[in-house]
Amino acid sequence: MVSNWTEDNLISIRERVYIHIKDLILEGEFKAGDRLVERELAERLNISRTPIREALFRLESQGFVKTVPRKGVIVADISEKEIIEVFTILSSLEVLAAKLAVQKLDDETKSKFIACINKVKACLQDKRESDYSDLHFEMNHLLYSSAKNTKLYEILSGLSDYIKAFAKLGYKKTGRAEQSMEEHIKIMEAIVNQETEMAEFLTKIHIENSRKAYIESVKKGEKK
Amino acid sequence: MVSNWTEDNLISIRERVYIHIKDLILEGEFKAGDRLVERELAERLNISRTPIREALFRLESQGFVKTVPRKGVIVADISEKEIIEVFTILSSLEVLAAKLAVQKLDDETKSKFIACINKVKACLQDKRESDYSDLHFEMNHLLYSSAKNTKLYEILSGLSDYIKAFAKLGYKKTGRAEQSMEEHIKIMEAIVNQETEMAEFLTKIHIENSRKAYIESVKKGEKK
DNA sequence: ACCAATAATAACGTATCATTTTTCATAACC
DNA sequence: GGTTATGAAAAATGATACGTTATTATTGGT
Numbered sequence: 001m002v003s004n005w006t007e008d009n010l011i012s013i014r015e016r017v018y019i020h021i022k023d024l025i026l027e028g029e030f031k032a033g034d035r036l037v038e039r040e041l042a043e044r045l046n047i048s049r050t051p052i053r054e055a056l057f058r059l060e061s062q063g064f065v066k067t068v069p070r071k072g073v074i075v076a077d078i079s080e081k082e083i084i085e086v087f088t089i090l091s092s093l094e095v096l097a098a099k100l101a102v103q104k105l106d107d108e109t110k111s112k113f114i115a116c117i118n119k120v121k122a123c124l125q126d127k128r129e130s131d132y133s134d135l136h137f138e139m140n141h142l143l144y145s146s147a148k149n150t151k152l153y154e155i156l157s158g159l160s161d162y163i164k165a166f167a168k169l170g171y172k173k174t175g176r177a178e179q180s181m182e183e184h185i186k187i188m189e190a191i192v193n194q195e196t197e198m199a200e201f202l203t204k205i206h207i208e209n210s211r212k213a214y215i216e217s218v219k220k221g222e223k224k
Numbered sequence: 225m226v227s228n229w230t231e232d233n234l235i236s237i238r239e240r241v242y243i244h245i246k247d248l249i250l251e252g253e254f255k256a257g258d259r260l261v262e263r264e265l266a267e268r269l270n271i272s273r274t275p276i277r278e279a280l281f282r283l284e285s286q287g288f289v290k291t292v293p294r295k296g297v298i299v300a301d302i303s304e305k306e307i308i309e310v311f312t313i314l315s316s317l318e319v320l321a322a323k324l325a326v327q328k329l330d331d332e333t334k335s336k337f338i339a340c341i342n343k344v345k346a347c348l349q350d351k352r353e354s355d356y357s358d359l360h361f362e363m364n365h366l367l368y369s370s371a372k373n374t375k376l377y378e379i380l381s382g383l384s385d386y387i388k389a390f391a392k393l394g395y396k397k398t399g400r401a402e403q404s405m406e407e408h409i410k411i412m413e414a415i416v417n418q419e420t421e422m423a424e425f426l427t428k429i430h431i432e433n434s435r436k437a438y439i440e441s442v443k444k445g446e447k448k
Numbered sequence: 449a450c451c452a453a454t455a456a457t458a459a460c461g462t463a464t465c466a467t468t469t470t471t472c473a474t475a476a477c478c
Numbered sequence: 479g480g481t482t483a484t485g486a487a488a489a490a491t492g493a494t495a496c497g498t499t500a501t502t503a504t505t506g507g508t
Contacts, residue, residue: 012293012491012492013492013493014281014492014493015293037458037459038458039457039459047493047494048494049459049494049495050274050492050493050494051492051493053278053459053460054277054281057278057282058281058282058284058285061282061285061286062285063375063378069235069459069460070236070458070459070460070499070500071458071459071502072458072459082374082375085373085374088320088324088376089317089373089375089376089379092317092319092320093316093317095316096312096313096316100312149312149313150306150309151287151306151309151310151383152309152312152313154287155379159375162375236459236460236461237460237461238460238461261489261490261491262490262491263489263490263491271461272461272462272463273462273491274460274461274462275460275461277491277492293491293492294468294491294492295468295469295470295490295491296490296491297491449508450507450508451506451507452505452506452507452508453504453505453507454503454504454505454506455502455503455504455505456501456502456503456504457500457501457502457503458499458500458501458502459498459499459501460497460498460499460500461497461498461499462495462496462497462498463494463495463496463497464494464495464496465492465493465494465495466491466492466493466494467490467492467493468489468490468491468492469488469489469490469491470487470489470490471487471488471489472486472487472488473484473485473486473487474483474484474485474486475484475485476481476482476484477480477481477483478479478481478482
């Protein structure tokens with residue numbers, strides 16, 4: 001009987017290390033091209049090298065770092081072209097997620113969406129910009145999970161993290177954050193109202209706008 | 225089968241182990257629920273446990289095995305529901321790939337497609353069923369790569385492997401293989417002729433048919 | 449200034465120890 | 479007599495330390 005294998009949920013050192021290093025990359029502590037030396041990390045975290053290596057390999061297969069055999073590990077150096085490619089994929093998959101979210105909408109998810117909408121609206125009125133990042137994360141994951149498709153959730157989360165780590169989105173200056181929030185509200189309202197095509201359309205526009213904002217921020221960055 | 229281990233020290237051991245174990249899962253040698261014991265594998269391949277573990281963790285992050293801390297690793301037990309979910313994702317992404325393939329079509333890719341079409345046609349006429357599996361693989365990867373989107377290629381390859389490993393497609397008996405080949409030919413012809421919408425439409429139908437064939441084969445399997 | 453030889457460094461893989469889980473046998477209880 | 483508890487032994491994973499090999503940096507010589 002293989003049943004009770006999947007139940008338990010303990011946390012191992014390598015799991016913590018993985019989360020830790022990934023966070024450092026997502027937060028920009030480790031930047032593209034930085035070398036991640038096993039021994040240094042091991043000393044820094046006061047553990048042996050094995051869990052470090054396991055975490056690094058895991059990060060590699062998700063595209064966050066790049067390992068060159070016999071040389072070492074560096075934080076992935078993602079080109080703008082690749083980021084734009086990821087936006088293209090996101091466009092397809094978030095539209096799919098929106099469609100599925102409408103199809104599979106149940107009462108529990110519905111109330112989650114409504115709660116989220118109100119939260120975002122309150123945040124916008126108070127102009128609590130500090131909460132924008134967390135809220136953005138929360139909205140995305142609510143949308144991703146409400147599609148009720150395990151693999152889709154994993155892929156979208158991965159791509160979303162990827163964008164977070166490597167696309168330095170210049171939100172604050174462009175006022176894109178507010179616009180993005182409002183787009184999200186409309187998307188969520190469409191889902192709650194079960195308007196499939198509207199939800200798909202709004203999602204497509206939303207990603208398109210995000211992509212444009214990214215391209216814009218890249219251009220500005222190059223000029224200086 | 226495990227003989228050629230000492231030759232070619234060019235790539236690392238963990239890389240070979242990863243490919244080896246993944247192949248065993250894809251070929252059905254290791255089935256869902258099977259335990260993968262580090263020590264057993266290490267003895268079987270005559271190496272130490274470290275490279276085995278690295279390979280296993282890598283397989284985990286791609287969804288082929290499942291590890292439970294302090295307990296061990298088992299080959300993922302994928303439900304029919306999850307397979308169908310993956311078909312849903314494939315539908316979106318292969319349609320996207322078809323669209324991109326048309327948009328980014330260049331002469332080199334074009335001739336590859338034409339060569340592939342002829343190859344498949346010849347194979348169909350001769351009824352060389354043994355080649356079907358390889359050809360299917362070849363066609364898919366030609367389509368995936370011609371979208372010229374690195375991440376999309378990775379995701380599609382992963383999902384394709386996933387289907388291969390866990391959906392036991394009953395091709396031969398249903399005549400689905402021939403039908404699938406013909407669908408592929410039409411898709412590739414549409415791409416070569418730069419008919420975007422036709423390529424998208426045919427791809428969508430193709431995945432839909434594959435999904436139906438899978439569901440059919442599952443039903444039959446349950447009856448016996 | 450450039451090339452070769454050597455030393456230092458870091459990744460790769462093995463061996464070993466420690467901890468946890470599982471299994472199996474014995475015993476107690478219903 | 480059969481089922482469940484308990485505990486010790488075996489087995490498997492988690493982590494560390496160590497040796498080896500390959501790459502990189504440095505030094506010395508031409």
